[in-house]
Amino acid sequence: MAKQIGADRFGDFYIEGSRVRKRREWRGFVDTMYDYSRWLKIMMTLGKFVMKPRNVKAMFRYRWMANYLAVPMMVDRHTQGLRGEYLRICHEEQDLVIDDVAKLLDSLFRGDRRIGNDKKFSDKVVLVDENEMTAVMMGFPTLKVLSRETPSTYVSVLLNQRAACHYIDVAQEFGLAGDVCPMPEAEAGVSIDDDAPILGACAIQCNTTCDGSLLGNGVISQRLEHEDGIPVFQLAAPLRHREDDVQEYAAQEIRNAIAFVEKHTGVKWDWKAYFECAKRVNYATKCRQEWLEMNRTPYPQVFGSNLALYTETNYMAICGRVPAFEKADRKITKLARQAYAKKKMAAKEYRHRAIVWGVQSHYYMDFLVWLLNCWGIVPLTDMLSMVSTKEIAEVDTPENREQAIYDMAWLTENMIMRNRTHGGYKVLLDELWEFVEMFNADMVILWEHMSCKALDGMHGLFEEKAREKGIPLVWVSHDLFDPRIISRQGVRDQINSFMRTVMQEEPIDPSLEILPDDQSW
Amino acid sequence: MKDLKNLIFFENLLLEANNELVQKAQSEGKVCACYTCENTPEVLLNLDGCFSARLRAPRTGSLDISTYYMTSFLCEYSRALLERAIEGGYNFADCIITPDGCSMMNRCIENMELLKAVGKGKDKFFFEYMEIPMKADDNGLNLYVLQCKNHILKPLNETFGIDTSDAAIRKAVKEHNHICELIRAIGDYRKEENPRITGYEFNVITLATYVAPKYLIVDKLEETLEELKTRQPDDTNRFRARVMVVGSEVDDTDFVKLIEDSGAYVCADRFCYGSLPGRNPIILNDEEDALTQICRQYMMRGECPRFMNTDKMDHRRVYVDELAKEYKADGIIYEQMKFCDPWAYEKMMGSQILRNKYGYPVLAVDRPYSIGTSGQMQTRVQAFVESIEIKKIQRGEANG
Amino acid sequence: MALFLHVLKIIAIVIVALFALTFTVYIFNLDMKLTAAIEPWLLKHYDKIDRDQHL
Numbered sequence: 001m002a003k004q005i006g007a008d009r010f011g012d013f014y015i016e017g018s019r020v021r022k023r024r025e026w027r028g029f030v031d032t033m034y035d036y037s038r039w040l041k042i043m044m045t046l047g048k049f050v051m052k053p054r055n056v057k058a059m060f061r062y063r064w065m066a067n068y069l070a071v072p073m074m075v076d077r078h079t080q081g082l083r084g085e086y087l088r089i090c091h092e093e094q095d096l097v098i099d100d101v102a103k104l105l106d107s108l109f110r111g112d113r114r115i116g117n118d119k120k121f122s123d124k125v126v127l128v129d130e131n132e133m134t135a136v137m138m139g140f141p142t143l144k145v146l147s148r149e150t151p152s153t154y155v156s157v158l159l160n161q162r163a164a165c166h167y168i169d170v171a172q173e174f175g176l177a178g179d180v181c182p183m184p185e186a187e188a189g190v191s192i193d194d195d196a197p198i199l200g201a202c203a204i205q206c207n208t209t210c211d212g213s214l215l216g217n218g219v220i221s222q223r224l225e226h227e228d229g230i231p232v233f234q235l236a237a238p239l240r241h242r243e244d245d246v247q248e249y250a251a252q253e254i255r256n257a258i259a260f261v262e263k264h265t266g267v268k269w270d271w272k273a274y275f276e277c278a279k280r281v282n283y284a285t286k287c288r289q290e291w292l293e294m295n296r297t298p299y300p301q302v303f304g305s306n307l308a309l310y311t312e313t314n315y316m317a318i319c320g321r322v323p324a325f326e327k328a329d330r331k332i333t334k335l336a337r338q339a340y341a342k343k344k345m346a347a348k349e350y351r352h353r354a355i356v357w358g359v360q361s362h363y364y365m366d367f368l369v370w371l372l373n374c375w376g377i378v379p380l381t382d383m384l385s386m387v388s389t390k391e392i393a394e395v396d397t398p399e400n401r402e403q404a405i406y407d408m409a410w411l412t413e414n415m416i417m418r419n420r421t422h423g424g425y426k427v428l429l430d431e432l433w434e435f436v437e438m439f440n441a442d443m444v445i446l447w448e449h450m451s452c453k454a455l456d457g458m459h460g461l462f463e464e465k466a467r468e469k470g471i472p473l474v475w476v477s478h479d480l481f482d483p484r485i486i487s488r489q490g491v492r493d494q495i496n497s498f499m500r501t502v503m504q505e506e507p508i509d510p511s512l513e514i515l516p517d518d519q520s521w
Numbered sequence: 522m523k524d525l526k527n528l529i530f531f532e533n534l535l536l537e538a539n540n541e542l543v544q545k546a547q548s549e550g551k552v553c554a555c556y557t558c559e560n561t562p563e564v565l566l567n568l569d570g571c572f573s574a575r576l577r578a579p580r581t582g583s584l585d586i587s588t589y590y591m592t593s594f595l596c597e598y599s600r601a602l603l604e605r606a607i608e609g610g611y612n613f614a615d616c617i618i619t620p621d622g623c624s625m626m627n628r629c630i631e632n633m634e635l636l637k638a639v640g641k642g643k644d645k646f647f648f649e650y651m652e653i654p655m656k657a658d659d660n661g662l663n664l665y666v667l668q669c670k671n672h673i674l675k676p677l678n679e680t681f682g683i684d685t686s687d688a689a690i691r692k693a694v695k696e697h698n699h700i701c702e703l704i705r706a707i708g709d710y711r712k713e714e715n716p717r718i719t720g721y722e723f724n725v726i727t728l729a730t731y732v733a734p735k736y737l738i739v740d741k742l743e744e745t746l747e748e749l750k751t752r753q754p755d756d757t758n759r760f761r762a763r764v765m766v767v768g769s770e771v772d773d774t775d776f777v778k779l780i781e782d783s784g785a786y787v788c789a790d791r792f793c794y795g796s797l798p799g800r801n802p803i804i805l806n807d808e809e810d811a812l813t814q815i816c817r818q819y820m821m822r823g824e825c826p827r828f829m830n831t832d833k834m835d836h837r838r839v840y841v842d843e844l845a846k847e848y849k850a851d852g853i854i855y856e857q858m859k860f861c862d863p864w865a866y867e868k869m870m871g872s873q874i875l876r877n878k879y880g881y882p883v884l885a886v887d888r889p890y891s892i893g894t895s896g897q898m899q900t901r902v903q904a905f906v907e908s909i910e911i912k913k914i915q916r917g918e919a920n921g
Numbered sequence: 922m923a924l925f926l927h928v929l930k931i932i933a934i935v936i937v938a939l940f941a942l943t944f945t946v947y948i949f950n951l952d953m954k955l956t957a958a959i960e961p962w963l964l965k966h967y968d969k970i971d972r973d974q975h976l
Contacts, residue, residue, distance in 0.1 A: 021577075136699040160827065176855065177887060207655055212862045214655070214863075215863055215867065218870065219866065219869075221834070222870070229581055234655075234656060234831070236829060238652050239652060240621060245671050246652045246664065249664040252663075255605050256658075416850055421624070422621070424627075424650065425628075425631045448592075450592075453594060453624045453625050453862060456592040456595055457595055457625060457628025459590060460589045460591065460632070504900070515600065
């Protein structure tokens with residue numbers, strides 16, 4: 001129980017065989033009161049959500065809703081050890097994401113034919129993928145852009161490491177091979193298990209990150225189109241997104257997608273709204289660049305899982321459409337500047353500066369917090385946060401309206417993960433070493449998401465390059481959504497053995513080396 | 522049945538990627554354009570002065586080195602190709618043209634490029650990567666045409682001086698269609714109740730047309746077709762059921778052999794490297810340029826699961842149903858190369874839909890790149906054949 | 922005035938009591954301990970729901 005950073009033995013908070021931790025952290029009076037006040041706010045958000053009978057009804061209908069019992073714990077996992085500005089930055093990000101997801105759930109159940117059955121509302125809903133850039137919806141301010149997969153699988157696994165296991169098993173019972181990426185596999189499982197809300201005027205699917213994602217959408221569209229009567233547009237973003245000769249194709253896909261939405265909702269594209277969103281996209285990019293700039297110095301401020309999770313939400317799912325995120329960007333930047341000016345650190349000791357590459361384990365998103373607290377490895381940035389920094393046209397002129405189509409296409413092509421896993425080896429392999437240099441990193445943590453074929457396919461060349469550059473590279477294998485393949489401790493063990501045997505180091509907090517969190521949420 | 526005269530000739534062509542006809546064509550000064558994916562319009566690699574060879578890795582053994590580079594989670598086809606490339610088995614290629622058909626194939630070729638595993642001693646050697654459409658529509662067609670121009674025709678013309686004019690393309694289509702018509706005619710004998718050609722023999726002949734210069738095997742194909750016209754099948758049919766094989770890349774003839782040795786006649790081949798739809802002729806009119814027409818037909822007929830629009834997805838199962846009826850299949854074997862993501866999904870979808878909606882007996886299997894004489898696979902096919910027989914008995918079809 | 926002070930006192934007591942209660946819940950993680958106890962019951966309930974499982 002201490003005010004000072006790093007004075008606690010964090011391993012002592014865990015209970016063997018339990019879902020939850022013994023108690024919350026004492027961070028000194030001011031920070032504890034701040035954390036408590038944010039906890040109260042989260043409880044109020046959740047309270048407001050369960051006040052509506054339809055949401056309670058949904059709680060008893062959809063299996064994945066049980067995961068939302070663990071919301072406060074997700075925040076605790078990400079705030080472990082944080083004090084001062086870092087704690088505030090984390091809450092700014094996490095609490096906003098929680099608020100956004102609560103609204104998403106509420107909207108889904110309002111339109112869901114099984115729950116709220118608000119037909120008028122449902123007719124204004126356009127369904128999108130979980131892993132889809134929503135740029136194409138920036139000019140439809142009166143429509144509701146909802147993703148069913150975000151709450152059912154994506155957020156669920158952040159909340160509860162075993163959330164997707166049931167759905168993975170369902171998909172495999174129907175004959176799906178066990179070696180495909182468990183994310184689209186679980187999403188397909190939700191559809192097969194008849195556990196997705198049914199609503200919407202139409203849906204836009206996208207060939208998001210990988211072959212698995214693309215094919216998983218095929219399972220989902222079977223029910224959507226053939227049973228639920230919800231028309232689906234498949235938006236095909238080119239894979240070789242850095243090539244000039246695919247951009248016209250990408251732009252035409254955007255034009256077609258807009259025409260599809262207009263046709264099925266009766267709502268016309270609104271340029272004024274689009275350019276408002278474009279301004280916010282540019283502002284978010286500017287802020288992200290400033291944070292990354294700080295991370296190049298000895299005093300990084302916005303980094304780790306918070307950066308990854310927030311970027312993923314803000315860049316891709318929000319894409320300038322929600323003003324609240326602009327406010328959050330501003331606050332986070334202000335806090336980061338303050339902390340930077342005071343040369344503050346998030347942990348008592350920084351030993352290594354690491355670039356985290358590859359696709360991180362979703363069931364262990366707070367691993368980066370552990371990395372910092374246990375071994376003093378600072379995750380300066382990660383692959384999912386290294387997205388497009390291109391400024392898009394934000395002034396409404398006839399030329400910019402044409403440019404906007406290409407901007408939306410560019411953003412869609414460069415959605416999170418696919419901007420690295422597709423587009424040739426340069427964006428995945430070569431640019432990693434450019435970032436290592438740019439951020440003065442002395443280590444690479446390379447997530448090996450074992451069923452991500454695009455990443456696995458570069459395994460040997462990553463190693464060869466690391467040897468050539470003399471940079472220690474640590475492989476951390478996992479199976480994204482399925483902790484039964486490699487547990488959280490299995491993930492940690494890979495770092496522990498590397499740090500002890502190769503780097504010949506002792507942990508900063510030895511109580512974190514082995515944790516009894518196998519049964520934990 | 523009497524052995525086909527040219528069967529050993531065709532079989533020998535499949536023993537090496539750099540087979541005797543590839544060597545012969547190259548000694549005649551022709552450029553060998555290698556490719557790996559059915560979405561590369563093969564006919565464009567067969568313009569005057571060059572010929573296509575689809576890459577295989579026959580008699581694959583250890584995959585140790587490629588497994589180091591790409592882990593054990595990538596499909597064995599991509600790993601086998603990389604392994605063979607590292608061994609120096611593809612140095613005969615004058616260029617490799619590949620689309621980002623799937624991530625694994627893309628990584629395989631990228632590894633070849635970064636490891637400089639291909640093109641040794643060939644000054645003009647190049648790799649080309651194409652973007653190919655994922656939907657069959659006008660926008661996709663425009664992309665396909667542009668990509669073929671930029672990544673096939675332009676480099677072939679600029680590097681090797683190949684004539685890529687409309688007239689040259691039309692000539693290549695004509696020759697290509699002749700091969701397709703021969704394969705179709707040979708394959709039609711599979712529709713007979715007691716067929717005069719086995720699925721294995723047909724598989725060998727079809728595969729040879731993908732891996733050898735076409736102009737050097739056309740006479741052998743014509744001869745085989747003539748031979749088949751008078752070939753007498755055995756009096757009693759040794760097969761207990763007729764099955765159609767549907768699925769991912771199969772360039773290992775042992776797979777079809779194993780199925781037939783287990784009692785099921787392979788009457789139709791709807792797999793990548795098969796003849797359906799791979800050997801559909803390309804019909805050209807004189808109004809539109811040949812390239813656009815070729816791309817349209819490749820796009821419209823493509824049955825690769827990477828096509829993601831609903832019509833295309835549904836058509837994959839409709840097409841299987843149509844073929845099963847046309848070739849009188851009693852059952853369907855959905856196969857997937859282990860670790861192939863696209864076919865992992867399509868196998869699940871196809872097998873469920875064909876079984877539940879269309880009422881076919883369906884066996885879904887995954888398999889390694891080289892099947893050899895897998896006992897497990899034999900047992901599964903035998904059990905499938907028995908289940909088909911039982912269903913026939915239950916319907917009162919067996920024994921008259 | 923006395924009444925006002927009395928009301929104020931009651932409000933203060935309620936606030937302090939609420940604070941004490943919620944802070945105890947917060948610091949000892951009682952909210953999560955409660956929801957962890959509810960989860961198995963909910964999962965059993967989901968298992969009982971009839972579902973139209975198909976592609």
